[in-house]
Amino acid sequence: MSAIQTSDVGFSLSRNAFGQLVLSLRDGGEHVGVQPVRAFPIAAPDEGLSLVGADGHELVWVERLALLPPAVLALLREELNLREFTPVIRQITSVSTFSTPSSWSVQTDRGEATLVLDAEEDIRRLAEGGLLITASNGVHFRVPPMGDLDRHSRKLLERFL
Numbered sequence: 397m398s399a400i401q402t403s404d405v406g407f408s409l410s411r412n413a414f415g416q417l418v419l420s421l422r423d424g425g426e427h428v429g430v431q432p433v434r435a436f437p438i439a440a441p442d443e444g445l446s447l448v449g450a451d452g453h454e455l456v457w458v459e460r461l462a463l464l465p466p467a468v469l470a471l472l473r474e475e476l477n478l479r480e481f482t483p484v485i486r487q488i489t490s491v492s493t494f495s496t497p498s499s500w501s502v503q504t505d506r507g508e509a510t511l512v513l514d515a516e517e518d519i520r521r522l523a524e525g526g527l528l529i530t531a532s533n534g535v536h537f538r539v540p541p542m543g544d545l546d547r548h549s550r551k552l553l554e555r556f557l
Contacts, residue, residue: 407447407456409468417475419447419455427455432472437480438538439523445472483509484538485529488549494556497532504537511537516556527553 408420412428419427427449435444447456461469483504492499497514511531513519518530525541542550 409471411471417447417471419449421455430455431479432475434476434480437482438528482536482538484540485549486540487546488552491552491555496556502537509537511535513556519556 406422410418416429419430429450433446442461445458446454483506485502487503489501514532520528527539529537
């Protein structure tokens with residue numbers, strides 16, 4: 397078990413032999429199996445992170461991830477990548493129909509995918525100009541701003557907006 401000391405922020409973070417995050421507080425308290433939880437995972441992913449204990453209670457609040465030492469930040473990002481799954485749509489290949497429900501074939505940053513859009517209300521606009529699409533199975537897909545998509549993808553998407 398290798399600990400990453402963060403004395404300037406009041407805690408150290410490590411992984412135990414089972415791969416669980418272990419939080420050691422300055423006062424000597426130790427918590428096994430902590431989970432990082434972003435306060436605003438879409439709107440402000442690098443601001444506001446809570447380290448939550450196995451009982452669901454917040455143990456540490458981190459205002460900004462950029463204030464953490466690089467080794468701690470890498471460990472937290474690794475854990476967040478295991479926990480969060482929000483593929484980014486790079487291209488919309490086809491849609492089954494322009495009414496809902498409809499099946500979409502898309503290319504994402506994680507490979508090909510098919511999603512079912514139940515209602516047009518499942519497409520939400522994000523502050524930075526992108527979109528968040530919630531598929532019928534509950535998986536969230538991010539769409540970059542329209543200008544970042546190819547012409548065919550924009551044309552298909554505009555039919556639903």
